[in-house]
Amino acid sequence: MSIEAMRRTSQFLLVGYALLTAVLLGGCETMPQGIQQARVEMAQHIAAEPTGDYFIGRRYYKLDYKFWGYVRRPGQPWSTAELVMLNEKQKLAPDRERVDFGSDNNYEYKLYGSFSGDKVYEPASNGIYPEFVLKGYELISTNPPPIFRSQFRGTASASDLRYVVEKPE
Numbered sequence: 001m002s003i004e005a006m007r008r009t010s011q012f013l014l015v016g017y018a019l020l021t022a023v024l025l026g027g028c029e030t031m032p033q034g035i036q037q038a039r040v041e042m043a044q045h046i047a048a049e050p051t052g053d054y055f056i057g058r059r060y061y062k063l064d065y066k067f068w069g070y071v072r073r074p075g076q077p078w079s080t081a082e083l084v085m086l087n088e089k090q091k092l093a094p095d096r097e098r099v100d101f102g103s104d105n106n107y108e109y110k111l112y113g114s115f116s117g118d119k120v121y122e123p124a125s126n127g128i129y130p131e132f133v134l135k136g137y138e139l140i141s142t143n144p145p146p147i148f149r150s151q152f153r154g155t156a157s158a159s160d161l162r163y164v165v166e167k168p169e
Contacts, residue, residue, distance in 0.1 A: 042145040049074040055132075056140070057084075057111040058147060059095070061102035063162070065124045068093060070147075070168055071111060071132055078147040078168035084132040085120035091134045108144040112136035125165055 049056070051074055060069035060083065072081035086093050091113075095104045113135040119128045147168035150161055 038145050042147075043077070045145075046075060046077060051075060053112070055111040055113070057109045057137070058144065058168070059104045059107045059109070060166075061095075061105035062124075062165070063102070065165070066122050067125070067127075067129055068132070081168050083127075083129050083165070083167075084115075085122060085129045087116060087131050087133040089133075091136055093134065094137060094139070104142075106144070107142050108140040110138040110140055127165075 054074065055071050056074055057071045058069050058078070058081070060067070066085065067083050068086040069084065070078065070081035071084050072078060088096065094107070094109065095101050111132070111134065113133045116131045116133050118131040120131050121128050148166040149169060150166060
């Protein structure tokens with residue numbers, strides 16, 4: 001093989017590797033700039049939450065499930081939140097109080113109450129969740145920033161996620 005033929009083969013392989021790398025890297029998940037900015041702003045907002053005797057709750061309604069949603073301490077990221085069952089003996093959940101079940105899906109609340117230390121079995125998910133005794137609540141937002149992967153991507157339909165229990169990120 002001549003030097004010229006070897007140079008062309010080498011250039012061809014180099015271009016091929018460059019194209020292959022571009023295709024492979026193009027398939028990697030990267031977060032769009034707007035979503036990244038929203039995450040940064042949410043982290044700053046969470047860090048600025050005053051400490052106190054309350055919790056932050058995100059309603060996570062699923063038709064077939066009986067859990068209420070995710071609860072975290074103020075100043076803690078959503079990744080630390082726990083999926084809870086509500087004890088409503090002292091105070092009804094917001095949607096139950098309005099007799100409009102699930103209407104507050106993805107709403108964010110300031111919750112007053114405490115974890116009882118008990119665990120409650122939820123049959124649809126075959127899971128055991130901590131019990132949160134609700135004593136009161138204040139609505140924070142009806143349109144809070146996204147905390148679930150499906151909200152960031154926006155590609156999955158509700159029917160695709162019907163039996164998926166997501167965890168906040």
